[in-house]
Amino acid sequence: MTSIKQSKDGYSITERNQVKRRHDRGFYDYDTIHALLDAAMLCHVSYVIDGQPFCTPTFYWREESRLYWHGSSASRMLRNLADGEPACLTVTQLDSLVLARSGFNHSADYRSVMAFGKARLLDDPQEKERALVMMVDRLFPQRTAALRQASAQEIKATSVIFMDIEQASAKIRARGVVDDDEDYALSIYAERIPVTTILGAPEPCTRLLEGVERPAALSGYVAGRSLQDALAEAYLASFGKPTK
Amino acid sequence: MTSIKQSKDGYSITERNQVKRRHDRGFYDYDTIHALLDAAMLCHVSYVIDGQPFCTPTFYWREESRLYWHGSSASRMLRNLADGEPACLTVTQLDSLVLARSGFNHSADYRSVMAFGKARLLDDPQEKERALVMMVDRLFPQRTAALRQASAQEIKATSVIFMDIEQASAKIRARGVVDDDEDYALSIYAERIPVTTILGAPEPCTRLLEGVERPAALSGYVAGRSLQDALAEAYLASFGKPTK
Numbered sequence: 001m002t003s004i005k006q007s008k009d010g011y012s013i014t015e016r017n018q019v020k021r022r023h024d025r026g027f028y029d030y031d032t033i034h035a036l037l038d039a040a041m042l043c044h045v046s047y048v049i050d051g052q053p054f055c056t057p058t059f060y061w062r063e064e065s066r067l068y069w070h071g072s073s074a075s076r077m078l079r080n081l082a083d084g085e086p087a088c089l090t091v092t093q094l095d096s097l098v099l100a101r102s103g104f105n106h107s108a109d110y111r112s113v114m115a116f117g118k119a120r121l122l123d124d125p126q127e128k129e130r131a132l133v134m135m136v137d138r139l140f141p142q143r144t145a146a147l148r149q150a151s152a153q154e155i156k157a158t159s160v161i162f163m164d165i166e167q168a169s170a171k172i173r174a175r176g177v178v179d180d181d182e183d184y185a186l187s188i189y190a191e192r193i194p195v196t197t198i199l200g201a202p203e204p205c206t207r208l209l210e211g212v213e214r215p216a217a218l219s220g221y222v223a224g225r226s227l228q229d230a231l232a233e234a235y236l237a238s239f240g241k242p243t244k
Numbered sequence: 245m246t247s248i249k250q251s252k253d254g255y256s257i258t259e260r261n262q263v264k265r266r267h268d269r270g271f272y273d274y275d276t277i278h279a280l281l282d283a284a285m286l287c288h289v290s291y292v293i294d295g296q297p298f299c300t301p302t303f304y305w306r307e308e309s310r311l312y313w314h315g316s317s318a319s320r321m322l323r324n325l326a327d328g329e330p331a332c333l334t335v336t337q338l339d340s341l342v343l344a345r346s347g348f349n350h351s352a353d354y355r356s357v358m359a360f361g362k363a364r365l366l367d368d369p370q371e372k373e374r375a376l377v378m379m380v381d382r383l384f385p386q387r388t389a390a391l392r393q394a395s396a397q398e399i400k401a402t403s404v405i406f407m408d409i410e411q412a413s414a415k416i417r418a419r420g421v422v423d424d425d426e427d428y429a430l431s432i433y434a435e436r437i438p439v440t441t442i443l444g445a446p447e448p449c450t451r452l453l454e455g456v457e458r459p460a461a462l463s464g465y466v467a468g469r470s471l472q473d474a475l476a477e478a479y480l481a482s483f484g485k486p487t488k
Contacts, residue, residue, distance in 0.1 A: 018319060023386050042336065052260065053291055094441070099384060103376060104398040109416075150348055177449040188392065191458070192447045193446045198442055202442060207428045
């Protein structure tokens with residue numbers, strides 16, 4: 001694929017990642033894409049085995065333009081993912097349902113990122129251990145230091161995949177109800193229904209030893225807060241200002 | 245692929261859809277799979293173009309063992325999706341973050357469905373119109389009847405894809421904190437943080453004509469309710485008892 005455009009401070013744009021439909025909704029800059037990636041933890045990864053696409057939900061985390069995800073060394077995805085297999089990792093945040101005056105203009109507000117690259121197994125045991133620390137601490141700052149240490153067996157049983165982002169794009173709709181001009185004159189009800197993923201009240205393990213308190217570093221995870229705010233804050237606490 | 249097991253009242257199990265990792269979390273029966281599909285609206289669809297997998301977020305809806313999704317006739321997915329292309333449609337619901345006493349046992353509660361089949365364009369204009377009515381009314385019962393009618397141009401500009409599910413599996417974790425037996429003796433904090441996607445207060449369009457009221461059929465969409473409850477109820481209202 002030939003690069004057809006270089007986005008300023010962002011990912012190059014080719015056929016593969018260009019937002020085709022509604023290109024006014026497309027973004028390619030690092031700031032937009034990385035901020036979206038750092039405010040979520042669940043992605044869907046696509047890969048191909050013998051021509052059959054698989055779409056697997058999994059956790060991921062970011063370090064500069066590298067994405068990581070993990071799984072059991074026994075999982076289908078990891079057993080079949082040879083070094084350098086093309087993959088697509090997508091993160092989607094639903095923000096609202098939009099009820100318009102015509103079926104055609106029914107829509108939703110959303111923010112999504114599609115990232116393309118080649119998935120590779122992280123082989124080096126030291127890098128793997130570092131990545132697994134990152135996985136936990138990215139969500140829960142400083143947590144690994146307080147945990148029972150990982151055993152060699154556990155590290156062996158966990159595979160870490162990484163993908164250097166070759167191209168990526170964000171697609172954002174944040175417009176609420178938009179109807180055809182003439183449809184505003186109709187006696188039809190229209191609305192936007194916001195949708196947010198929020199945290200419930202934390203449920204301490206019933207088998208905690210006496211005197212074991214909730215660490216202060218978890219104070220960002222509080223009932224009623226949006227998951228994405230908590231995740232973005234945790235990412236900042238662990239990694240500092242978002243890096244390009 | 246050879247069928248290796250027939251699930252009672254459910255999808256056949258082959259290499260393709262068998263839950264490999266943690267197979268105690270795998271389900272293949274229609275009831276479990278369809279209930280999960282009917283309580284969501286956002287899926288991720290994977291398909292392959294020239295060996296490159298794409299993972300696209302989109303809305304979908306179900307009719308028996310058929311899944312539908314739609315898009316602009318101009319979109320990349322639809323332009324490239326020849327009749328009968330293998331696809332994988334995945335729906336994931338995150339239910340909690342799980343903080344255990346070791347990094348290895350950190351986890352999440354979730355419910356997901358992966359469905360496999362061949363994606364095909366719905367060509368017949370009448371079937372297409374019927375599917376588009378279903379798309380809106382599945383979310384908002386009886387809404388299409390109250391809307392400005394779709395124009396021939398709008399119907400033409402919208403492609404509908406369908407996929408008869410050949411295989412599917414659900415994967416469910418609903419266990420909260422689970423640590424290694426000996427780790428419960430450690431002075432380490434552990435908890436489960438519930439996560440729910442909820443509706444905010446509906447925001448009526450600022451350009452509603454005077455006297456236009458919110459239809460009673462939307463009463464299921466109320467601030468603070470979980471999106472999946474509202475969707476499951478709307479599905480029931482439009483389609484009756486879930487069909488196999």
